[in-house]
Structure formats: C-alpha cells, structure tokens
Amino acid sequence: MISVAEARSRVLAALSPLPAELVGLTEALGRVTAEDVTARLTQPPVSMSAMDGYAVRCADVAQVPAKLRRIGEAxxxxxxxxxxxxxxxxxxxxxxxxxxxxxxxxxxxDTESDGATVTVLRTVGRHRHVRLAGIDFRRGEVGIPAGRMLTARDVGLAAAMNWPWLRVRRRPRVAILATGDEIVLPGEPLGPDQIVSSNAFALAGLITACGGVPVNLGVALDTPESLARLVTGAERADILVTSGGASAGEYDLVRGVLGDRGMDLDFYKIAMRPGKPLMFGRLGDVPVLGLPGNPVSSQVCAVLFLRPALRRLLGLPAEEETRRTAVLGRPVKQNDQREDYLRASLSIGPDGELVANPFESQDSSLLTVLARADCLVVRPPFAPAASAGDTVEFLPLGGGVLSL
Known part of the structure; x- marks a missing residue:
C-alpha cells in the first residue's frame, strides 16, 4: 500500500490542463480562464461626477457661503x-x-440655487465626489488572471472590460462506470439481494460542481463481457472513473478486464480509511481512477483524488481547499497504520473557535452520516489518542459554518 500523499501526487503528475476554447460571455459562468483577461478600455474613460450637484473649482468654495454663476448643465x-x-x-x-x-x-x-446663481454652503476639497479617469481599471491591465473559475462578479468585470467572449479551458468529460450484479437504479424494482445505486449520482454531482461534464456509462454486470462492452463508451473521455469491482474478490473484475484491454496500472491499494481499494492507471490515452464500491468510501476517495484531478485538468491552481485546523469537540482513539478520514460536523465554540465533532459511528456504509458531515477530520497513521480541545486538521466538504 502507498500513502495518500504519494497516490495523489502520482494521479496529478499524470494529468495536464485541457485545451482552451472560446465561449460567449453568457456561457462563461463557472468556466476556468485559460489566459489573462485584460481591459480593452479605460474605466471610467474620463473623470466623472459621483454625485448630483454642481461641478466647481475647489478654490472658489474654500470659504463659504460662496456665490457662483451657473453657466450650464451636464x-x-x-x-x-x-x-x-x-x-x-x-x-x-x-x-x-x-x-x-x-x-x-x-x-x-449643500447648495441653494435661484436658477442663475448657486450658493455653496459647504467647502469641498480637490477631487471630492469625482471618479477619476481609470480609477476602476486602465486599458491593458489584467482584470481576471488565468486559472480562475469565473464567478458572476468576474463575468460582470469581463463585460465592463468590453469582452463579448472569453478563452476558457474545455470542461473535462468524465465517464462514470458502476459495476455489480446487485446494483439497481433508483425507482427500479428491487430484488431481495440488491441495493439501490447511489455512487454514480454522487460522483456526477461532484463532477458537475467541480466544473466537469459527467457521462454515465451505466452499470456493468459482474461479467467480463458486460464490463468490456460498457467501457468502450469511455474512449473519448478525459478520465474514466469506475465504482466498485476493484478489490480482491472473485467477482471484482475491473482490474482484470481493463488489464486485458491494455491498461497500464500505476498503483492499487492506499493506506487510508475509508477507501483502501483505490486504483489508478491509464487505458490508452484515458486515465482511469478506480474507486471503491462502498458508497462512503467512493465519495471520500472522490474528494481526495477526483476533485484535485479535475482541478488539474481545468488548469486551476493547487488545491484551494487545503487542510485547515479546528479543535476537537469529542475525544478520538489512537489510529493504526492507515490514514483515517473521520466524518465530522463543524460548529463555532463559545470563544469563536472552529470545533470539529466527529460522528460517533464512522461505519463506511453510513451515507446519512456522510451527508450530515461538513468536513473530514484527518488522522495521520499511528496518531495517538486525542482529547476534546486538541487541535486537529480537517478537509472541508462545504456547507455548514464554512458556507457563512
């Protein structure tokens, strides 16, 4: 088994940003800039009034009241x-x-006027209530750097800079392939030995949220023929993500079938919990990330490996959601040799500190616990027992107090 850090490093080293494409400004929200966006004009182009009132020479109103002759209107x-x-x-x-x-x-x-004459009642300094030319931006200045996922504010700035279209990274096409005879889709008849599929839907949501385009290939049966037939749908994908079928069981066929089709396996098995049976390789030109079939393990591994992989494909800078720190709200036990990711909620303590509260049950089958979690508390290998109030690191999942 290799460490989480080494596995992630190998995944990212195998990927590079996707080519750029032009999109209209109305389609730019959430896209990632492939080049700097520079101003095509100066804003404002000339100095402008920031108020309704009277344009004056400040020297004429150094002492008030001051009577001035009105000579026009603007x-x-x-x-x-x-x-x-x-x-x-x-x-x-x-x-x-x-x-x-x-x-x-x-x-x-601050004035009185009888039409032809204006009486100024309050002094003003030079440039008071004036927006100077170029105070917002000047022609040629960088307004939006390359490698930025565009917000609504960015789109507004690009429009003000006179850009009707932008050059952005192409969205990664991510093929999703679930496996297992026991899997049925939500709403389908459910047999006594079957379970409802959730992994593909969770992965599609994460991919969409990260700026990618999910392509659901369906659910492969536990036969080489079924798996080989469905995997052909990934030939034009930027990455293939499988769910299940990658552990050492007799019916776990993904490694074997993909290996027969020429997959170059980089690594298999990670020293982490949940998510030990994680695989990475390359099938022709398509990187392959094999996630565990356990729903919680699959989603935790997606956060740790798929999310940064998508950021790399989009040309985004290094992971923004780096580990943060909080104090424990409850004690946790000593850890073993695998890096552990405890599902936890976040709250604000009485002194304003961020408090991470690991859920009592960390069973990797509990989707309800994962859905309520705000973060993953990271427990390094062989970490000693920790008490309430001790500082720990965590990875944000979004929501909760972090969304305030």
Missing part, C-alpha cells in the same frame, strides 16, 4: 462643452463627465 452621457472659470459652476448629475476647469463636485443638498 446630464449623464452629455458632457458640458465649455470651460469652468473662476466664480462659475455647472449643474451636474451622477455619471456625467467633469467639465474642463472643474476639480470637485458639491452635492446639491
């Missing part, structure tokens, strides 16, 4: 064409270009 989108000289003011509205000669704006509530 609504948004229609600049005043003249020049503001000593003792003059221009009625201006938010977003209107600042007239030549003016260097500040007095808010209208």
């Amino acid at each position: 609504p948004a989108g229609n600049a005043f064409k003249g020049h503001v000289g000593p003792g003059e003011a221009v009625r201006i509205f938010t977003g209107a270009p600042m007239p030549d000669g003016a260097d500040a704006v007095v808010m209208q509530e």
Whole structure:
C-alpha cells in the first residue's frame, strides 16, 4: 500500500490542463480562464461626477457661503462643452463627465440655487465626489488572471472590460462506470439481494460542481463481457472513473478486464480509511481512477483524488481547499497504520473557535452520516489518542459554518 500523499501526487503528475476554447460571455459562468483577461478600455474613460450637484473649482468654495454663476448643465452621457472659470459652476448629475476647469463636485443638498446663481454652503476639497479617469481599471491591465473559475462578479468585470467572449479551458468529460450484479437504479424494482445505486449520482454531482461534464456509462454486470462492452463508451473521455469491482474478490473484475484491454496500472491499494481499494492507471490515452464500491468510501476517495484531478485538468491552481485546523469537540482513539478520514460536523465554540465533532459511528456504509458531515477530520497513521480541545486538521466538504 502507498500513502495518500504519494497516490495523489502520482494521479496529478499524470494529468495536464485541457485545451482552451472560446465561449460567449453568457456561457462563461463557472468556466476556468485559460489566459489573462485584460481591459480593452479605460474605466471610467474620463473623470466623472459621483454625485448630483454642481461641478466647481475647489478654490472658489474654500470659504463659504460662496456665490457662483451657473453657466450650464451636464446630464449623464452629455458632457458640458465649455470651460469652468473662476466664480462659475455647472449643474451636474451622477455619471456625467467633469467639465474642463472643474476639480470637485458639491452635492446639491449643500447648495441653494435661484436658477442663475448657486450658493455653496459647504467647502469641498480637490477631487471630492469625482471618479477619476481609470480609477476602476486602465486599458491593458489584467482584470481576471488565468486559472480562475469565473464567478458572476468576474463575468460582470469581463463585460465592463468590453469582452463579448472569453478563452476558457474545455470542461473535462468524465465517464462514470458502476459495476455489480446487485446494483439497481433508483425507482427500479428491487430484488431481495440488491441495493439501490447511489455512487454514480454522487460522483456526477461532484463532477458537475467541480466544473466537469459527467457521462454515465451505466452499470456493468459482474461479467467480463458486460464490463468490456460498457467501457468502450469511455474512449473519448478525459478520465474514466469506475465504482466498485476493484478489490480482491472473485467477482471484482475491473482490474482484470481493463488489464486485458491494455491498461497500464500505476498503483492499487492506499493506506487510508475509508477507501483502501483505490486504483489508478491509464487505458490508452484515458486515465482511469478506480474507486471503491462502498458508497462512503467512493465519495471520500472522490474528494481526495477526483476533485484535485479535475482541478488539474481545468488548469486551476493547487488545491484551494487545503487542510485547515479546528479543535476537537469529542475525544478520538489512537489510529493504526492507515490514514483515517473521520466524518465530522463543524460548529463555532463559545470563544469563536472552529470545533470539529466527529460522528460517533464512522461505519463506511453510513451515507446519512456522510451527508450530515461538513468536513473530514484527518488522522495521520499511528496518531495517538486525542482529547476534546486538541487541535486537529480537517478537509472541508462545504456547507455548514464554512458556507457563512
């Protein structure tokens, strides 16, 4: 068995970012930039008023009250064409270009006007209530770096920078193949020795959330012929993920069938709990990640290996969801030789500290426990027993207090 760290390193070393493609701005949300997005213009292009009021020379209102002659008006989108000289003011509205000669704006509530004359009641400094040209961004500046998963805010910035389309990484196509005679789909008739399939649906959800495109190949029966037939659907995938059929049992056929088809096996078995029977190799040009069939083990391994693999394919930087620390809310036992990932909830303690509370039962068949978990508390090999209040590391799963 190899360590989790070594296994993950091998998986990531075998992958590289996918090619780029152009998408329209309306399709860019959640995509990953393949190159820097630079401003195609300066924003604002000229200095503009940030308030409704009067454009003035600050020297003219250094002492108040100050009476100024109104010489014109500047609504948004229609600049005043003249020049503001000593003792003059221009009625201006938010977003209107600042007239030549003016260097500040007095808010209208700080003035009195009889039409031709404006009385300023409060002094303003230079550039007060003025948005200077280029204060947001200037032409050629990088607004969005390469390798960023675009948020709605990023899309808005790209639009403001005058980009109707963006170059992004192609979404990874991930083929999902579940195995087992005992598996039936949700809603199908259930025999006495069968279980309802959940792995493919959980994996598809994780893949979608990480920016990939799941391709469900179906459920292969425990025969070489069935498995070989369905695996052909992965020929154009960027990665094949199998669920089940990879351990040492008589009916666990994935390694054998894929090996017969030319799979180059990199490793098999990880020193971790849950998820010991994890496999990685390459079938032609397609990387293969073989997850355990146990639903909890499958999902934990997907978090540890599939999620970072998808990030690598998308050209994202190193895993953002690195290990964090919390204090234990309850004691845990000494660990053995396998790195353990305890399902736990998170809460905020009385002193504002983050508290990880491992669930009492860590049985790897309990999907309800995993669904309620906010994180995986990491217990290194041979870690000694820990008490409530001790500091531990954890991997976030999302939700709970971390979503606040």
